[in-house]
Amino acid sequence: MTDTAWIDAALTSARPQAVGALLRYFRNLDTAEEAFQNACLRALKSWPQNGPPREPAAWLIMVGRNVAIDEVRRTRKQEALPEDEAISDLEDAEDALAERLDGSHYRDDILRLLFICCHPDLPATQQIALALRIVSGLTVKQIARAFLVSEAAMEQRITRAKARVADAGVPFETPGAVERSERLAAVAAMIYLIFNEGYSASGDTSEIRMPLCEEAIRLARLLLRLFQSEPEIMGLTALLLLQHARAPARFDGAGELVLLDDQDRTLWNQKMIAEGLALIDKAMRHRRSGPYQIQAAIAALHARAARPEDTDWAQIDLLYGTLEIMQPSPVVTLNRAVAVSKVRGAEAALEMIEPLGDRLSNYFHFFGVRGAFLMQLGRNEEARVAFDRAIALAHTSAEAAHIRMHLDRLIRDSQPRNAKAGK
Amino acid sequence: MLYAILCYHDEDFVGSWTREQDAAVMTKLAVVQDKLKKQGRLGPVARLLPTTAAATLRKDDPPVVLDGPYAETKEQLLGFYVVDCESLDAALDVARDLGAANPGGAYEIRPIGLFQPGGQVT
Numbered sequence: 328m329t330d331t332a333w334i335d336a337a338l339t340s341a342r343p344q345a346v347g348a349l350l351r352y353f354r355n356l357d358t359a360e361e362a363f364q365n366a367c368l369r370a371l372k373s374w375p376q377n378g379p380p381r382e383p384a385a386w387l388i389m390v391g392r393n394v395a396i397d398e399v400r401r402t403r404k405q406e407a408l409p410e411d412e413a414i415s416d417l418e419d420a421e422d423a424l425a426e427r428l429d430g431s432h433y434r435d436d437i438l439r440l441l442f443i444c445c446h447p448d449l450p451a452t453q454q455i456a457l458a459l460r461i462v463s464g465l466t467v468k469q470i471a472r473a474f475l476v477s478e479a480a481m482e483q484r485i486t487r488a489k490a491r492v493a494d495a496g497v498p499f500e501t502p503g504a505v506e507r508s509e510r511l512a513a514v515a516a517m518i519y520l521i522f523n524e525g526y527s528a529s530g531d532t533s534e535i536r537m538p539l540c541e542e543a544i545r546l547a548r549l550l551l552r553l554f555q556s557e558p559e560i561m562g563l564t565a566l567l568l569l570q571h572a573r574a575p576a577r578f579d580g581a582g583e584l585v586l587l588d589d590q591d592r593t594l595w596n597q598k599m600i601a602e603g604l605a606l607i608d609k610a611m612r613h614r615r616s617g618p619y620q621i622q623a624a625i626a627a628l629h630a631r632a633a634r635p636e637d638t639d640w641a642q643i644d645l646l647y648g649t650l651e652i653m654q655p656s657p658v659v660t661l662n663r664a665v666a667v668s669k670v671r672g673a674e675a676a677l678e679m680i681e682p683l684g685d686r687l688s689n690y691f692h693f694f695g696v697r698g699a700f701l702m703q704l705g706r707n708e709e710a711r712v713a714f715d716r717a718i719a720l721a722h723t724s725a726e727a728a729h730i731r732m733h734l735d736r737l738i739r740d741s742q743p744r745n746a747k748a749g750k
Numbered sequence: 751m752l753y754a755i756l757c758y759h760d761e762d763f764v765g766s767w768t769r770e771q772d773a774a775v776m777t778k779l780a781v782v783q784d785k786l787k788k789q790g791r792l793g794p795v796a797r798l799l800p801t802t803a804a805a806t807l808r809k810d811d812p813p814v815v816l817d818g819p820y821a822e823t824k825e826q827l828l829g830f831y832v833v834d835c836e837s838l839d840a841a842l843d844v845a846r847d848l849g850a851a852n853p854g855g856a857y858e859i860r861p862i863g864l865f866q867p868g869g870q871v872t
């Protein structure tokens with residue numbers, strides 16, 4: 328690896344810890360970020376010459392802090408600037424700081440940094456953008472690209488989010504146990520949002536947005552390393568890994584969405600599946616179930632099936648049943664209905680989703696699934712109506728194209744009969 | 751003599767590699783491995799999944815299962831090689847070659863006392 332690549336990776340991996348510590352120190356996000364940026368600039372100058380420090384994070388925190396303090400002094404015009412050497416000569420100070428970094432602070436530093444991005448006043452898109460900017464350190468350009476918006480629009484979104492976070496004030500007290508677990512839940516939800524942002528991409532944009540999934544997995548692993556015995560964080564990480572493992576099979580050459588049943592399972596990433604399964608195994612031992620673990624367990628049952636017909640749908644039905652109790656939602660019921668259709672048939676499944684019609688009247692998947700059930704039951708005319716509605720509600724061209732495929736099949740199936748009728 | 755070369759590195763750092771960077775490192779390491787393989791000196795090679803996937807069994811009475819790796823350190827055990835070398839110096843040479851392909855972190859070189867290759871696992 329080249330020097331630059333090495334330094335890039337070191338700066339990226341040190342970032343959450345360093346910015347988190349600087350935020351604790353300065354209690355202001357902008358100052359903390361700027362301090363980190365300045366430290367990075369010095370690292371780019373100093374590391375190639377002097378070799379990398381043993382503790383890059385500690386080095387960056389120390390330098391960032393000193394530079395920011397000098398900045399304050401300079402604006403106050405009280406003292407002359409110290410020599411560059413005085414700042415870079417950190418050997419002793421670095422050791423002392425490195426010891427403290429291993430202490431309890433740094434876990435809460437990183438959690439705090441993630442947590443301020445999840446402020447309840449921030450809409451989901453701003454939460455994600457903010458986290459990608461300040462925790463992951465992606466450039467505004469990279470984030471704008473992943474969100475398919477202009478750089479200026481993304482810049483504005485992030486600036487607005489930051490202003491709101493600043494207004495709200497950063498929570499500096501070391502959190503108590505209850506508060507810590509609340510923060511953890513908010514951060515987990517935000518990481519899940521980042522993942523979904525990448526996962527829900529259509530075929531033509533999936534390549535551009537894939538990094539969002541990878542970044543979400545990196546953040547989930549980071550969080551899990553800080554909270555090693557939290558079964559829900561294990562569940563979250565497992566869920567993301569198991570979903571992302573299917574990425575290479577989710578779109579065909581033309582960028583069309585390939586459904587689970589039709590995916591080439593040999594393309595699934597076995598390394599990610601192995602890691603996901605290991606994490607679920609660990610989580611289950613805690614016997615403290617939660618929505619992420621249940622969803623991961625469902626994803627695991629898919630991952631374990633070498634062929635679609637090997638899928639343990641009865642177990643998936645049960646797991647969705649549990650999820651319905653934990654997190655009642657029409658979408659969960661809709662998903663459960665798919666499992667029910669495999670276990671007890673389309674009739675039972677259709678009955679199950681009938682009551683959801685009101686609440687999901689604008690939901691693409693509701694009509695897609697309903698159409699598929701109706702089609703299985705040979706109620707083709709009703710199926711066609713449902714599919715038409717689905718197409719009208721489709722968000723991406725891949726979604727629409729997929730439903731159109733069903734419609735084409737319906738037309739094909741009904742043609743011979745029409746032909747006969749014509750004779 | 752058989753040596754184990756245990757690979758330690760900062761997991762956060764390795765986890766920050768892009769897919770391309772990761773692939774580039776693996777390609778470079780494969781060159782070193784191929785050389786050893788041709789000389790008939792390369793035994794099992796393993797790259798371990800992240801320590802977040804690890805569990806530790808403390809052999810207390812009764813044994814206790816803990817989440818995470820055994821050691822909470824800055825650098826973690828991320829993989830290992832088994833190589834056949836005449837001496838520590840020869841094993842260090844192998845480690846140097848591997849290190850040139852993948853700088854950063856550390857290798858612990860440990861002579862192996864008992865080696866059972868086991869059966870073929872897939």
